[in-house]
Amino acid sequence: MSQKFSTKIIACSFARPDAYGAIGFPVYRNAAFEFADSESIAAAFQYRHDLHTYSRISNPTVSHLEAKIKAASGAEYVMALASGMAAISDTFFTIACAGSNIVSSPHLFGNTFALFASTLPAFGVEVRFVNTDNPDEIAAAIDENTCAFYSELITNPHLEIADLPKISQILKEKHVPMVIDSTVVPWCGYDARACGIDIEVISATKYISGGATSIGGAIVDYGTFDWKNNRKLQQIPKPKGMSRFAFKLKSEIARNTGACMAPDTAFLQALGMETLQLRYERMSQTAYRLAEYISQHEKVAKVNYPELAGNPYREISDRMFVAHPGAMFTVSLENKEACYRFMDRLQIIRRATNLFDNKTLVIHPESTIYGTFSKENKALTGIEPALLRFSAGLEDFEDLRDDIHQALNE
Numbered sequence: 001m002s003q004k005f006s007t008k009i010i011a012c013s014f015a016r017p018d019a020y021g022a023i024g025f026p027v028y029r030n031a032a033f034e035f036a037d038s039e040s041i042a043a044a045f046q047y048r049h050d051l052h053t054y055s056r057i058s059n060p061t062v063s064h065l066e067a068k069i070k071a072a073s074g075a076e077y078v079m080a081l082a083s084g085m086a087a088i089s090d091t092f093f094t095i096a097c098a099g100s101n102i103v104s105s106p107h108l109f110g111n112t113f114a115l116f117a118s119t120l121p122a123f124g125v126e127v128r129f130v131n132t133d134n135p136d137e138i139a140a141a142i143d144e145n146t147c148a149f150y151s152e153l154i155t156n157p158h159l160e161i162a163d164l165p166k167i168s169q170i171l172k173e174k175h176v177p178m179v180i181d182s183t184v185v186p187w188c189g190y191d192a193r194a195c196g197i198d199i200e201v202i203s204a205t206k207y208i209s210g211g212a213t214s215i216g217g218a219i220v221d222y223g224t225f226d227w228k229n230n231r232k233l234q235q236i237p238k239p240k241g242m243s244r245f246a247f248k249l250k251s252e253i254a255r256n257t258g259a260c261m262a263p264d265t266a267f268l269q270a271l272g273m274e275t276l277q278l279r280y281e282r283m284s285q286t287a288y289r290l291a292e293y294i295s296q297h298e299k300v301a302k303v304n305y306p307e308l309a310g311n312p313y314r315e316i317s318d319r320m321f322v323a324h325p326g327a328m329f330t331v332s333l334e335n336k337e338a339c340y341r342f343m344d345r346l347q348i349i350r351r352a353t354n355l356f357d358n359k360t361l362v363i364h365p366e367s368t369i370y371g372t373f374s375k376e377n378k379a380l381t382g383i384e385p386a387l388l389r390f391s392a393g394l395e396d397f398e399d400l401r402d403d404i405h406q407a408l409n410e
């Protein structure tokens with residue numbers, strides 16, 4: 001019997017029954033696992049069975065979270081990692097090498113931009129920034145060394161939406177995988193396979209963690225891409241039950257970079273997964289209502305939320321997303337000083353970086369997330385000094401509305 005989204009996550013059972021019949025998966029905090037004899041520990045190291053040996057490589061509590069993410073996404077393979085940035089960097093350590101290039105939007109979360117503009121180029125990986133609204137520009141940037149097309153599902157904080165089903169046709173013709181940072185919308189809000197996504201990278205710190213309980217990340221592989229043309233993966237014979245990508249990631253990259261998720265984090269995030277849909281639906285509805293309310297205010301120059309009337313991405317948003325497209329929106333005031341004055345008057349909404357906490361958050365991206373960027377990189381990322389980013393939380397709409405009202409009108 002096919003199950004719906006939240007049931008699949010909550011009903012996701014343990015790989016082995018718990019000795020005490022615990023209803024939630026226990027936290028296995030230990031670093032190492034012992035074996036009855038030398039033959040079985042050797043077999044575990046040689047992948048002849050899937051028992052855990054050492055928690056940097058795999059851990060039962062982390063595997064349980066991965067099983068829940070697999071159930072929610074319908075993916076072929078999932079790996080949970082220490083952070084969203086670990087998920088992004090381990091993905092490119094797996095598929096890129098010196099001489100490879102990545103075709104990407106320049107409108108990215110700040111650390112991803114810095115990874116692409118500085119960290120990866122130091123290892124000989126080129127990043128070609130393109131306007132993802134223009135499929136011809138994407139097609140022209142791709143060559144035989146392109147290891148991926150990369151974009152955020154809804155860009156943070158620009159709220160641009162690349163037309164993924166359309167871009168996917170180009171990528172399929174050119175045999176290039178689509179790697180998407182889907183942090184801002186969980187799987188109940190869109191259909192990754194219909195968008196043509198091959199690999200997702202996620203900051204699990206956001207929705208998955210259940211209210212900013214912990215830092216975490218995930219790589220989700222739909223098993224849809226044939227890696228035989230990838231320079232780094234083509235030598236690997238196709239493994240059974242997983243892609244060449246997943247095999248390389250699991251057997252080499254993740255263990256060598258060591259950015260494993262802690263078992264305590266996996267416990268918190270597995271619990272967070274169980275309320276994911278509830279929180280997402282409430283937060284995105286509040287975001288829409290707040291964005292609509294603020295857009296009526298005379299002191300506000302612009303409100304950006306894809307579902308608002310007149311938004312250039314509304315048609316794509318309606319096609320790609322179920323109901324409201326996420327809980328992030330931005331507001332532009334007169335200038336930076338007006339933003340600071342407004343922020344400092346808020347009483348319920350918190351001044352903090354992060355997204356999809358249970359608390360509503362606001363930040364001034366230009367002076368914080370992008371604050372240390374060079375002039376050139378600031379220009380490339382296009383973050384305006386008059387812009388504020390909001391992440392709607394779970395408070396009651398009326399209280400958030402009144403907080404914004406008093407901060408704008410004082």
Ligand SMILES: Cc1ncc(COP(=O)(O)O)c(C=O)c1O
Pocket residue numbers: 083084085086109111112152156181183184202203204205215216217354355
């Ligand atoms: C879209 C996006 N991707 C990735 C990250 C990085 O995630 P983490 O902080 O878990 O490393 C963030 C963090 O804010 C983000 O907003």
